[in-house]
Each structure stands twice: as C-alpha cells, then as structure tokens.
Amino acid sequence: xxxxxxxxxxxxxxxxxxxxxxxxxxxxxxxxxxxxxxxxxxxxxxxxxxxxxxxxxxxxxxxxxxxxxxxxxxxxxxxxxxxxxxxxxxxxxxxxxxxxxxxxxxxxxxxxxxxxxxxxxxxxxxxxxxxxxxxxxxxxxxxxxxxxxxxxxxxxxxxxxxxxxxxxxxxxxxxxxxxxxxxxxxxxxxxxxxxxxxxxxxxxxxxxxxxxxxxxxxxxxxxxxxxxxxxxxxx
Numbered sequence: 001x002x003x004x005x006x007x008x009x010x011x012x013x014x015x016x017x018x019x020x021x022x023x024x025x026x027x028x029x030x031x032x033x034x035x036x037x038x039x040x041x042x043x044x045x046x047x048x049x050x051x052x053x054x055x056x057x058x059x060x061x062x063x064x065x066x067x068x069x070x071x072x073x074x075x076x077x078x079x080x081x082x083x084x085x086x087x088x089x090x091x092x093x094x095x096x097x098x099x100x101x102x103x104x105x106x107x108x109x110x111x112x113x114x115x116x117x118x119x120x121x122x123x124x125x126x127x128x129x130x131x132x133x134x135x136x137x138x139x140x141x142x143x144x145x146x147x148x149x150x151x152x153x154x155x156x157x158x159x160x161x162x163x164x165x166x167x168x169x170x171x172x173x174x175x176x177x178x179x180x181x182x183x184x185x186x187x188x189x190x191x192x193x194x195x196x197x198x199x200x201x202x203x204x205x206x207x208x209x210x211x212x213x214x215x216x217x218x219x220x221x222x223x224x225x226x227x228x229x230x231x232x233x234x235x
Contacts, residue, residue: 001055003043012093013068019098022048023061027234028102030094031062032115032122036069047116050224054231061106065098069118073149080153088157094126099133110135112234116223117141117190121163124197128163131174138230140183140223141190144197164193167200179233180208183226185216 002024010017018039033041042048042064054060069075072087102111113134115123120142127137144163147154159165180201184194191212198210216222 001048001052008097010093010097012089012096014089017093017097018066020064021061022051022064023055023058025058026055026060026106028106028108028111029060029062029231030098030102030111030113030123030126031064032113032119033064033067034116035067035118036074037067037119039064039066045220047220047224047227050228051231054228060112060231060234061102063098063102065094067119067122073146080150081155081157083150084153084155084157084161087161091126091129091161095130095133099130103133109133112136112138112231114138114227114230115140115142116220116227117218118143120144120190121146124163125161127178127180128167128170128175129160131172131178134174134178136179136181136234138181138183138227139194140226141185141188141194141218142182143190143193145193164196164200167197168204170204175204175206178206180206181211181230181233182208183211183213183230185218185222186212186214187216188218190218 001022004021007016007018020039031042068090072083075083110133113123113127120139124139124142124144127134146162182194182198184191201208
C-alpha cells in the first residue's frame with residue numbers, strides 16, 4: 001500500500017498543514033480524524049489497515065488531512081467567535097487545498113468523505129455544505145451539534161457549520177443524489193445525535209441509512225468493521 005506524506009503552507013490557515021495519502025488510484029475518500037486528531041491518527045489506530053484491500057485493489061485513494069480542532073471548536077483559550085471563525089478557515093483549506101487536489105489527481109468530480117466521532121461531524125458538515133462536490137458521506141458515531149463548545153455564543157459562522165441547524169432549510173438538489181450512511185452503535189454516546197439528524201433527513205425525504213449496530217459502543221474496534229463495509233457499497 002503506497003503511503004505519501006505532504007506538508008505545505010496553507011494560505012487559508014496561515015500555517016503549515018499536513019496530510020497522508022494512501023494509494024495511487026481509485027475513488028477519492030477524504031477521511032477526517034477524531035477530535036483534535038492528526039493526519040496520522042487513522043493509520044496509528046489501524047483504520048487504514050482495515051481498508052487495505054480497497055487501496056491495494058486500487059478502488060479507493062484515501063486522503064487523511066490534519067484537523068485544527070485545537071485552534072477552533074476545542075480551544076477554550078480564545079473567544080467563541082474566534083473558534084467558529086477559525087473553523088471557517090479550515091473549511092476553506094479543505095475545499096481549495098484538499099478536495100481540489102483529490103479531484104485533480106483522480107479526475108472524479110465528487111468525492112467521498114468519512115470520519116469517526118468528531119471526524120463524523122467534519123465529514124457531515126463538509127458534505128452538507130458542498131453536496132455538489134461530495135457523492136458519499138460515511139459518518140461513524142458522529143456528532144452534529146457544536147453549540148456545546150461555544151459557551152452560549154451564536155453567530156452565522158456557527159449556524160452555517162452546525163448541520164442540525166442549517167440542514168432543515170438546505171435545498172441543494174445534490175443532497176438527494178448523495179449516498180448517506182449514519183453509522184452508530186447501540187450503546188453510543190452519539191446515538192441521540194444520529195437519530196436526530198436522521199429525523200431531519202427523513203423529514204426532507206433525503207435517502208439515507210441510519211445503521212445502528214447492536215451490542216456495540218463508541219470505539220475504534222467497531223469503526224474498523226463498519227467503514228470497510230460502507231466502502232464496499234460505493235458504486
């Protein structure tokens with residue numbers, strides 16, 4: 001399995017940004033780390049190894065960008081408005097530096113996105129903000145409401161990056177063409193948020209699958225079973 005490391009200065013973030021890419025060919029998958037995770041987390045936790053067959057068969061190429069959660073939603077040392085604003089800078093880096101690279105290298109215009117836990121938030125938020133650029137969303141034990149990180153602060157940057165708030169009014173036609181899976185464990189701390197988002201999607205008649213795994217918990221061992229199966233559904 002080919003592994004390539006990239007580091008560049010991001011004009012959107014104003015600092016260096018790092019990413020690992022696994023594979024040389026295949027459907028582009030942007031895989032986000034969990035809360036405050038780094039670009040190497042999915043490799044270190046064995047999630048990439050669980051996807052080795054897809055990479056070796058040249059079915060997928062996996063892009064693992066850094067998160068900047070420690071500068072945004074999880075940074076209690078800066079004002080809440082700055083936390084939300086910093087995420088918008090990350091969003092633009094993802095759009096113009098990560099996604100555009102994946103599209104250029106693959107020739108495929110709509111990518112897949114995935115993530116576990118808070119990485120599921122990043123995947124869902126990116127997919128729902130840019131549905132014309134995302135064909136598949138695989139969220140595993142994701143959370144979709146960031147307001148609890150903001151000490152009561154609320155502004156447009158919060159609203160437009162909080163899926164449970166903006167999705168009821170989101171009318172982008174590409175949402176109805178996206179393959180959406182919300183995977184969650186029966187005994188998952190994130191189960192209620194997944195059921196809430198599923199209800200929003202169902203109310204809009206957006207096709208999706210709420211996959212509640214029985215006798216499972218919020219843990220990497222389950223995510224390493226779930227994500228390979230979800231990738232097998234890419235057509």
